[in-house]
Amino acid sequence: SRQIRAPRGGTLHCRSWLTEAAYRMLQNNLDPEVAENPKHLVVYGGIGRAARDWACFDQILQSLRELGDDESLLVQSGKPVGVFKTHPDAPRVLIANSNLVPKWANWEQFNELDRKGLFMYGQMTAGSWIYIGSQGIVQGTYETFAEAARQHYGGSLAGRWILTAGLGGMGGAQPLAASFAGAASVTIECQQSRIDFRLRSRYLDEQASDLDDALARMARYTAEKRAVSVGLLGNAAELLPELARRARAGGLRPDLVTDQTSAHDLVNGYLPLGWSVADWQQAQQDPARHAQLTEAAARSCARHVQAMLDFHAMGVPTVDYGNNIRQVAFDQGVKNAFDFPGFVPAYIRPLFCEGKGPFRWVALSGDPEDIRRTDARLKELFPGNAKVHRWLDMAGERIAFQGLPARICWLGLGERHVAGLAFNEMVRRGELKAPIVIGRDHLDTGSVASPNRETEAMRDGTDAVSDWPLLNALLNTAGGATWVSLHHGGGVGMGYSQHAGMVIVADGSEAAEKRLARVLVNDCASGVMRHADAGYELAIETAKKHGLKLPMLR
Amino acid sequence: SRQIRAPRGGTLHCRSWLTEAAYRMLQNNLDPEVAENPKHLVVYGGIGRAARDWACFDQILQSLRELGDDESLLVQSGKPVGVFKTHPDAPRVLIANSNLVPKWANWEQFNELDRKGLFMYGQMTAGSWIYIGSQGIVQGTYETFAEAARQHYGGSLAGRWILTAGLGGMGGAQPLAASFAGAASVTIECQQSRIDFRLRSRYLDEQASDLDDALARMARYTAEKRAVSVGLLGNAAELLPELARRARAGGLRPDLVTDQTSAHDLVNGYLPLGWSVADWQQAQQDPARHAQLTEAAARSCARHVQAMLDFHAMGVPTVDYGNNIRQVAFDQGVKNAFDFPGFVPAYIRPLFCEGKGPFRWVALSGDPEDIRRTDARLKELFPGNAKVHRWLDMAGERIAFQGLPARICWLGLGERHVAGLAFNEMVRRGELKAPIVIGRDHLDTGSVASPNRETEAMRDGTDAVSDWPLLNALLNTAGGATWVSLHHGGGVGMGYSQHAGMVIVADGSEAAEKRLARVLVNDCASGVMRHADAGYELAIETAKKHGLKLPMLR
Numbered sequence A, B: 001s002r003q004i005r006a007p008r009g010g011t012l013h014c015r016s017w018l019t020e021a022a023y024r025m026l027q028n029n030l031d032p033e034v035a036e037n038p039k040h041l042v043v044y045g046g047i048g049r050a051a052r053d054w055a056c057f058d059q060i061l062q063s064l065r066e067l068g069d070d071e072s073l074l075v076q077s078g079k080p081v082g083v084f085k086t087h088p089d090a091p092r093v094l095i096a097n098s099n100l101v102p103k104w105a106n107w108e109q110f111n112e113l114d115r116k117g118l119f120m121y122g123q124m125t126a127g128s129w130i131y132i133g134s135q136g137i138v139q140g141t142y143e144t145f146a147e148a149a150r151q152h153y154g155g156s157l158a159g160r161w162i163l164t165a166g167l168g169g170m171g172g173a174q175p176l177a178a179s180f181a182g183a184a185s186v187t188i189e190c191q192q193s194r195i196d197f198r199l200r201s202r203y204l205d206e207q208a209s210d211l212d213d214a215l216a217r218m219a220r221y222t223a224e225k226r227a228v229s230v231g232l233l234g235n236a237a238e239l240l241p242e243l244a245r246r247a248r249a250g251g252l253r254p255d256l257v258t259d260q261t262s263a264h265d266l267v268n269g270y271l272p273l274g275w276s277v278a279d280w281q282q283a284q285q286d287p288a289r290h291a292q293l294t295e296a297a298a299r300s301c302a303r304h305v306q307a308m309l310d311f312h313a314m315g316v317p318t319v320d321y322g323n324n325i326r327q328v329a330f331d332q333g334v335k336n337a338f339d340f341p342g343f344v345p346a347y348i349r350p351l352f353c354e355g356k357g358p359f360r361w362v363a364l365s366g367d368p369e370d371i372r373r374t375d376a377r378l379k380e381l382f383p384g385n386a387k388v389h390r391w392l393d394m395a396g397e398r399i400a401f402q403g404l405p406a407r408i409c410w411l412g413l414g415e416r417h418v419a420g421l422a423f424n425e426m427v428r429r430g431e432l433k434a435p436i437v438i439g440r441d442h443l444d445t446g447s448v449a450s451p452n453r454e455t456e457a458m459r460d461g462t463d464a465v466s467d468w469p470l471l472n473a474l475l476n477t478a479g480g481a482t483w484v485s486l487h488h489g490g491g492v493g494m495g496y497s498q499h500a501g502m503v504i505v506a507d508g509s510e511a512a513e514k515r516l517a518r519v520l521v522n523d524c525a526s527g528v529m530r531h532a533d534a535g536y537e538l539a540i541e542t543a544k545k546h547g548l549k550l551p552m553l554r
């Protein structure tokens, strides 16, 4: 089977660095270091693919090699469908993935088309060629914890600890993110193998022998203000209620409670109370036991949420981390399950209001030194931004690169274009070995409508209005991003979201400088606009501070 | 209440003709000669609006007056939400109307947002400022009949007659379109007032006294090859079966059968057999009688469709004109109701395969003479195109302008940009009094996904894939159209369609020339691409003939 790896170095395989960037990033998405299942072109997120099939993949590369600087390649659900005459300031690639007319926007329709080779699931950054491995989830979680720190603890988690569960694919980022954010943490996980894996990769510092030991460690680390992460083997549905009981009785209280077990999938994702892991895994394999398993898991989730509600009632900040556990408990009769909020309205939305989101960049040279230089430059550019400094230091030290060296760093309006222009300058001056490609997740301030996640509980009730991501894509196309994408169903599945991607190349040229100045402002400004329009004060202030022209706000 | 009328003449109210065009076209959409209910900003198609409310309308105009040539205005469901820095070759306005995340894409969600002033229904050309009155439906129907002529009768309907029903808002265009296409016609209509209205406006030539008289006239007009249109008062559910019976018994046979009663709305749209119009209208007002009315109407539709099936079985070309009457009959137990096709797969799709669609242009000067000159120029440009000549001659003679003088003319790939460039040349040479604005309906070859209408029964089963209209909008933005729009729900309502609009200004400049050459090719080429991708031979041939670069087809 084929092994894909993006070319490195300063030699072009295409006619410009704009097309070369797409050429390398598509291949990088399928690098075995990056992709979850490269054999099937799957990058991440279940079945999120980079191209529809190998023939399409090869032809996209071929088309990119030939593409002129006044042409644009159209990619339709992973298939290269047309090359059209545009102009140098237009995007070189335009992408639409997985979009279905709403009445037909479901998995049945998707699967039927997919089976026939007519369709593809693009997830967010899989089909838009800007996935960079697990660094993204670490920073996303870090931002969430850091924002909680800002809201509840004057910006510092020193001497505080976070209580959560789940050390799976995404949840495994929690202990490292907590450490980065300056907090000690206990993460409950029912599978020893998962704990071992995270210990090995240094995402988790140590394992407690039991509950008492875990609490003792927290008492010590918080007193010493040491951000050490501790794993605890056990069932959250049993341990969380016990921890709540002790806290109520005057024991140690966590400073933040959340959860990343896979409660959204009651067959495969949540170990029921009293079950052994072995029996759980057997039941997963046996469809005849799924009803029983689902019911037991749901009942356990209800207990779990009840404990979270107890912490919430004690005044401990408590959030749902997008795993649907509140809904499961609610359906089990826990009437006040939604008393504590989801993480987006609680912690991410304030960031979105300032245009902050998962900005990222990749060194096309393949040289890690290029990323180290950009890291250093960024610290110079934002001398007063302690959160950014902290993140960059720790990421530089503890995040292993996957594929082409890359960095993620949540920046906001007024910051992203400064970074982009600085990188372009560095390329021009020859301080980097090759151009830098800049992008972001579709989970960003102006680029997504997803009523169960990013746009849950918008202040004005416009959760489902998807004009905004569509405008975002049109605006980035108009501004001259290098590639722009429009997707459906990322993150939450068919029917539940629409979102837009944007990638732009800093090749050191003056033309790139102009495009970067436009696109990196507009892209996040459109998110500030969207939140200002929904009535968020912080967004309105941000818009005013940066002089955005929002006609109906004056 | 306010009366809106677009400014005429050569004086700018904005800073360029690009923004002036949007400025005039928005106002033109609300001209009482053009709009159905201008007081409520409703242009056409139920509640299709041009702007969200009067405050938004005023602010759009204000923003357009101020907009620089390197700025773009964003309009979100009729509200001007932002002005961003772009560049001269980017669109001046980017529009997204009525878009909802699929799971929430229904009328309940729409209505709730609309009631709160947070949303707007853009229909197709209402919210994208390129509606030109009833000329559009006349030409659309003409094209349908002309394509039927090409497929079944060697291109000529001389000596032939069309049998149909319904002289309502859209159906009323049928007799005139039939005459334009060279066919005599009988249109059955149950309301005398509707017949009178169409006689007055010269859309209908004469009225027959009864069925025998109508048939006698058809015998005469077909013998004389005269394209005279005849209205016949009565119920189609009664008269159509009788006509089928006579035809089977050797009587006069129509050469094409269709129907435009409002069978899609069984309460308000279809008079049941045996009911008087007065009783029908009373029952419409009385919700208690709706069940009875619906049932009676459905049963009558079943008889009506049975008669259409009889004609179909006799070998008479028979099509459903998008009023859902086959579905109604099918639900009533007419198992073979779908034996005859819808009009799009039958007659419109072949046109789409050649990139043909509802191309249109408007004289910003307001001078009808400008349109006459463009008509003449078009005839020079396409000397061999008899259909275009015939249409332009008849339209010039019989279509009254509404608002700014405009012309619609279905042109295809290889024709649209030739027309656009010629108009630009005329503006530059001063042969026209002001620039020309060029656009099209969203019902076009590359711009719509609508599984119950424009993309019904696609050869490869991709009816619901909406990547295509999204790519179309991105491509037109990249190419430099003057405004670009992305809508949801046009034509068939919330949940059932996604589509894109495009308008571009020919201001006589060299920059416009380049943009026109790109956009007017790409826009319809993207439709040829979409149909080629679906496997239509005619589209594949068209693509080859015009040298389109479709990477997976080589």
Ligand SMILES: NC(=O)c1ccc[n+]([C@@H]2O[C@H](COP(=O)([O-])OP(=O)(O)OC[C@H]3O[C@@H](n4cnc5c(N)ncnc54)[C@H](O)[C@@H]3O)[C@@H](O)[C@H]2O)c1
Pocket: A165, A166, A167, A168, A169, A170, A171, A172, A188, A189, A190, A191, A194, A234, A235, A236, A237, A259, A260, A261, A262, A263, A264, A265, A269, A270, A271, A272, A321, A322, A323, A324, A453
């Ligand atoms: N942006 C978002 O909305 C967002 C971000 C991150 C994670 N999430 C959600 O978080 C959840 C976790 O994601 P993941 O990729 O890590 O899933 P995963 O399935 O890989 O990991 C879940 C982990 O929870 C453990 N677990 C299950 N039941 C348990 C129990 N009763 N007690 C203790 N541990 C238990 C499992 O052993 C497993 O290691 C998912 O529901 C995901 O959707 C959402």
Ligand SMILES: NC(=O)c1ccc[n+]([C@@H]2O[C@H](COP(=O)([O-])OP(=O)(O)OC[C@H]3O[C@@H](n4cnc5c(N)ncnc54)[C@H](O)[C@@H]3O)[C@@H](O)[C@H]2O)c1
Pocket: B165, B166, B167, B168, B169, B170, B171, B172, B188, B189, B190, B191, B194, B234, B235, B236, B237, B259, B260, B261, B262, B263, B264, B265, B269, B270, B271, B272, B321, B322, B323, B324, B453
């Ligand atoms: N692009 C398309 O898909 C397309 C285009 C044109 C029309 N249509 C469809 O065609 C239909 C007509 O549209 P409209 O705007 O003209 O509607 P309308 O309601 O204005 O007109 C319908 C007419 O049919 C007459 N009628 C009703 N029942 C009758 C009967 N039993 N016998 C004779 N006459 C009868 C009514 O009196 C009325 O004049 C609609 O269903 C519309 O959706 C679709």
